Structures are given as structure tokens and as C-alpha cells.
């Protein structure tokens with residue numbers, strides 16, 4: 001036995017071997033010419049993945065939450081109104097972060113497993129002037145997918161900045177930052193972009209940069225202040241040495257490796273792979289009579305699946321039975337229903353093989369727990385749906 005565990009949680013994920021190897025090379029100086037080249041390349045490749053040719057990318061050591069913090073710290077001033085559109089736990093986090101910088105927030109919360117309608121959002125935007133709105137593209141606590149395009153359009157109509165929490169979506173779900181008019185799209189390295197945890201990644205539109213430049217008050221966060229980071233990003237892109245805070249050298253080498261892998265696969269193909277695998281996986285889960293948390297296929301994420309445990313099955317025990325098959329899944333995150341559901345991450349390097357292994361381990365654990373199912377049923381449903389893949 002090789003002791004290989006399959007890590008199928010919504011981040012950190014299974015990383016490509018080349019990415020992990022890149023992490024392990026001797027640490028270079030952050031001002032060495034070859035590292036400057038790698039940093040510069042990474043910034044350029046981010047624009048391609050985000051589809052934001054005129055956007056300003058930032059790469060900073062930290063987690064996805066720092067990227068959220070950075071957006072709020074730089075764009076929000078005391079008393080600004082912010083509309084937070086929430087589909088779960090991470091919408092609540094964005095509200096907390098916005099309020100920390102003095103925002104007056106309105107919290108538009110979708111019913112569990114659903115999204116807020118564009119009509120509801122427009123009604124709110126009409127009622128008062130908002131400085132910004134936030135969208136969680138995929139809320140990792142519910143597995144709900146929001147379509148950011150119509151919301152970004154509304155934001156432009158009402159002269160509101162649109163900020164997309166893409167931590168669980170960038171490089172896994174369709175994103176077209178510039179064409180859709182999204183002002184900030186942010187992520188963390190350990191999710192669909194496929195790099196071990198430790199990098200906050202963000203691309204800001206020219207409009208967002210303009211709003212930041214015209215602030216009346218200083219940015220109330222020293223580390224996240226774009227005044228400190230913008231000259232550094234510009235320098236690396238112009239292949240010049242510079243310093244503010246030591247960059248996470250090894251992680252950035254890994255990021256460039258992963259972004260190149262993404263570019264070689266092609267972002268459209270990558271998004272379609274996520275779509276086809278996720279759809280087949282949901283078919284597998286449903287065939288076992290497990291209820292999926294998102295209410296319809298249209299609002300179900302393609303980077304993870306959240307499903308309720310069958311009634312009468314104790315969740316923690318089921319997950320540890322699954323772990324005995326060397327498959328690691330995640331429990332619930334949303335406090336109200338934390339013990340009632342579980343989550344399977346399927347993003348980044350994910351393949352059909354991985355998901356067949358998950359379904360196999362899940363079936364075995366369910367059978368051992370006394371849940372009546374026909375062995376192999378979900379594998380069959382998965383394969384049948386995969387054969388019908390239309391993208």
C-alpha cells in the first residue's frame with residue numbers, strides 16, 4: 001500500500017505533481033532576475049485566467065480571506081454603503097469584513113440552497129446609492145453557484161463597484177472579468193487555481209483602481225494597502241527588482257507552474273471539464289438517494305458538491321468510514337446545518353478517476369452503515385452521465 005490519500009475537500013485540493021515539485025526547488029532571492037521573470041509571468045498569466053486584459057493583478061502572501069480584506073480595505077471608506085449578496089457562510093464573512101472598514105451594509109440573503117434574484121438586487125440598488133456590492137461566486141459552505149454576469153451589469157447600471165469572491169471559482173467556473181464588468185475578482189491559491197495554501201490573488205479593474213486613487217481617507221490596513229503593493233506589482237511586471245514585504249518565493253514559483261498548466265489546457269476546456277465532471281458526480285450522488293443542497297442543477301457549483309447525509313446516518317462516523325478507503329471529504333460548514341451535510345471538492349486537477357473513487361468509497365461506507373443501496377449504482381449513473389457530456 002502506498003498510503004495515498006485522495007484529498008477531495010473544497011481546498012486545499014490535490015495539486016499537480018509539477019506544482020509540488022516547483023515548491024521544492026531551492027529558494028531564490030526575491031530580486032534575482034529569474035524570480036523576477038517568474039513573478040512577472042505570473043501576473044501576466046493571471047490576466048489571461050481572469051480574462052481581464054486591462055486589470056491590475058496583485059499577488060500577496062496570505063489566504064483568500066486576505067484577498068477579501070484587501071478589496072474592502074482599499075475600496076471602502078467610513079460610511080460607504082455596501083450591498084452584500086449572500087448564499088452562505090462566505091457572504092457573512094464579507095459583511096463582517098466590510099463593516100470592519102466602516103461600511104454600512106445591507107445583507108441580501110438567499111434562502112438555503114438558492115440564489116438572490118436579479119430583480120431583488122435591482123430593487124435594492126434602486127432604493128439607495130451603493131458604493132459597492134459583493135457576490136460570492138461559489139459559496140463553499142452551500143455549494144451554490146451564482147451567475148455574476150447579470151449582477152455585474154446591474155452594478156454598472158447603478159454606478160456601483162462589483163466585487164466577486166471567486167475563491168472557490170477562479171479557474172474552475174466561467175469568469176470573464178472585463179467583458180462582464182466585474183471590478184474585483186479575488187481568490188486564494190489552494191482552491192481551483194491549484195497551488196498550496198498561502199497566496200491571496202486579486203485582479204482590480206481600472207475603475208476600481210480609479211476609485212481607490214481618489215479615496216479621501218488613508219487605507220486603514222498597512223499590509224493590504226495598494227499604495228504599498230502597486231509599485232511592487234508594476235516593478236515585477238516591468239522586470240525590475242523591488243521590495244515591500246518579502247514575497248512567498250516558492251509559492252509564486254508554484255503559481256507560475258500552475259498558471260502555465262491552466263494555459264496549456266485552455267481555460268474554456270478547463271471550465272468545461274469541471275462542468276461535465278460535476279454534473280456526472282451529482283447524478284451519482286442523486287442515484288444514491290442523497291439530497292443535494294443546491295435546489296437545482298442551475299445553481300449547483302461545478303467545483304464542489306454539498307449533499308445531506310441520508311436520514312439515520314451519523315455524519316462524522318460516515319466520513320471516517322470513507323476515510324478508511326483513503327478518501328478525505330469535508331463535513332458541513334454552515335452553522336445551522338453543520339452536522340447534517342457534507343462536501344466533496346472537485347476542482348483543479350480533478351479527473352473522472354478521482355470521482356469514481358469518491359463514489360466507490362461513499363457507497364461502501366453507506367452500505368457498512370446500513371443504508372440500503374445497490375452497490376455500483378452511483379458509478380453507473382456517473383459513467384452514464386459522463387457519456388452524455390455535451391461540453
Ligand SMILES: *Cc1c(COP(=O)(O)O)cnc(C)c1O
Pocket residue numbers: 011063064065066090136138139140165166167168188
Ligand atoms: C475558502 C474560501 C474563502 C476563504 O479563503 P481562505 O483561503 O480560507 O482564507 C473565502 N471565500 C470562499 C468562497 C471560499 O471558498
